[in-house]
Ligand code: DX5
C-alpha cells in the first residue's frame with residue numbers, strides 16, 4: 709500500500725485555515741490536533757472549529773484527540789464529520805467499546821500511544837482498530853525531535869499486523885521529515901503525520917509529494 713501523508717494543521721496559520729487547507733489538496737487526510745490543556749499542556753481547538761474545517765477542507769479529516777475523557781467526546785467528532793477519529797489509550801476507560809462506537813458511526817477508529825505506552829495490549833485487538841498511532845514525540849507541540857526509541861514499537865506492530873494479515877494502519881506523528889521518513893517507513897509505518905515539515909516548507913504541496921516519495925522508496 710502506498711504511503712499516506714497527513715499534514716498537521718497545528719503548524720498552519722490558525723487565522724488562515726481555509727487558505728492553509730487549500731494548499732494541502734494533494735494530501736491524503738488533513739490531521740487536526742485537538743488538545744484540552746489537561747491531557748497535554750496545550751490548547752488548540754474543538755468541535756465548532758472542526759465542523760467548519762470539515763466543510764472547507766479539500767481532503768478528509770483525521771482528528772487526533774489529545775484530551776481527557778475521549779469516551780465521552782470522541783463520538784461527537786465523528787458526528788462533526790471527521791473521517792478518522794484517534795483517541796489516546798492512556799485517556800480512555802474502555803477503548804474497545806469506544807472503537808466499536810466510532811465504527812458504528814461510520815468513521816475509522818484509531819488508538820494513539822504515547823512514546824512510553826506499550827503497543828502489545830493492542831496487538832490482540834487489531835480486529836477492533838482501523839489504525840494505531842505510534843506517537844514519535846511526546847504529544848502537545850509541533851516541531852519536536854523524533855524519538856528513535858519508538859522505531860522498535862513500530863517494528864513490533866508491523867510484524868504482528870502482517871502475521872495475522874490485518875488491515876490496521878500504522879500512523880506515526882512527531883518529528884516526521886525528509887531526514888526521518890524513510891527510516892520510519894522501513895520500520896513499518898504506512899501513514900505519516902507531518903506538521904512543521906509541510907507547513908515550514910517553501911512549497912507545502914511539493915513537500916507532501918517529496919515525503920510520500922521518500923516513504924515509498
Ligand atoms: C503533536 C501533534 C502533532 C504535531 C506534529 O502532539 O500530535 O500532530 O503537529 O508536529 P511535527 O510534525 O512538527 O513534529
Ligand code: ZN
Nearest residue numbers: 716741772881
Ligand atoms: Zn497529531
